[in-house]
Amino acid sequence: MNLVTQGCRRSLLAGLVAATSAWIGFTTVAAASEIGQIKVSKGQVTVDRKGEALSGSVGLRLETADVVKTGADGSVGITMGDNSLLSAGPNSILALEHFDFDPTTSQGRFDAQLQRGTLAVISGRIAKQSPQAMTVRTPSAALGVRGTEFVVSAHE
Amino acid sequence: MSSLSRRMTAALLAVLLAACATPQGTVVLLPEAGGRDTSVVVAQGGKEVVLDQPYAGAKLASTGPQKYSSNAAEVQTQFGAAMAALPGRPAQFTLYFVEGKDEFTDASKQNIDSVFAEIASRPVPDVLVIGHTDKVGSDTSNDVLSRQRAEVVRKALIVRGIAPENVVAVGRGKREPVVPTDAGVAEPRNRRVEILVR
Secondary structure, eight states: OOHHHHHHHHHHHHHHHHHHHHHTTSOOOOOOOEEEEEEEEESSEEEEETTEEEEOOTTOEEETTOEEEEOTTOEEEEEETTSOEEEEOTTOEEEEEEEEEOTTTOOEEEEEEEEEEEEEEEOOHHHHHOTTSEEEEOSSOEEEEOSOEEEEEEOO | OOHHHHHHHHHHHHHHHHHHTOOOEEEEEOOOTTOOOOOEEEEETTEEEEEOSTTEEEEEOTTOOEEEEOOHHHHHHHHHHHHHTOOOOOEEEEEEBOTTSSOBOHHHHHHHHHHHHHHHTSSSOOEEEEEOOOSSSOHHHHHHHHHHHHHHHHHHHHHTTOOGGGEEEEEOTTSSOSSOOOTTOOOGGGSEEEEEEO
């Protein structure tokens, strides 16, 4: 079993849950795959997922299109499936727009957007394998990540 | 145009330019352990700058990114809270096995304690265990053996209290030797399990 089959199992499970919910008359839940996990969480941290605001506590597994927000006293640290590390300071909005990663070949693509606030990044295996494959955007700029550690801020 | 209105126009232009150049953010490349060649390419408004030295920075503005030299103190002031929230870096361990078996070598029995210590130090550890073999035996038998080796480690971690859903075991057979050898060569350094803790 590798990470992909594990992901498939999770998707199958999610699909099963979705199908069951639909059957008993609840809203259908889309099959989800996990891309990273919150490892550090201080103060107010929320995750917007499909119109729902989840508490961004330590251990929460993240999905593509999640938007991570911190309050005035908040900060959050995330480990992605390719070993990329991202952490945001107070009053930040970070959108995990796209993430796919094949652990066997290290091929994949990672796009994130810092809409507001401060962000520290240590890139992982995706950027190491192919230097064009990871991009961090702000509302006004695009950063091509060639395998590195950096910080970026975005003012409104 | 009179000299006065020229001056007023110039003043107005300067104000407008300053408004356009309102800082929209900052990017700073950090120094990196190991001194690997790294860089960040900052693209904005059709202009591009490359940051490839420690503490090389760019100010973002609608007029395009402007390079400047940052420093540790400035980064700490602006980004200290974000940097303090960085998760622990993934840690990697390698344990070695007796030929043809899923038993640790004596040296590796000692090392497994440091793996537990690393896992225990993390608030929400997730662990990837990857088994490997040397090139003695068939593909099929090595796939099975590498998976068995990974499972031995996975079970040992679960027994010591790691949640089963947080440990994944994978077998890669003889596909990824650390020491390249011909087929059929017994190589102790290839009979291993890699453990990634993050």
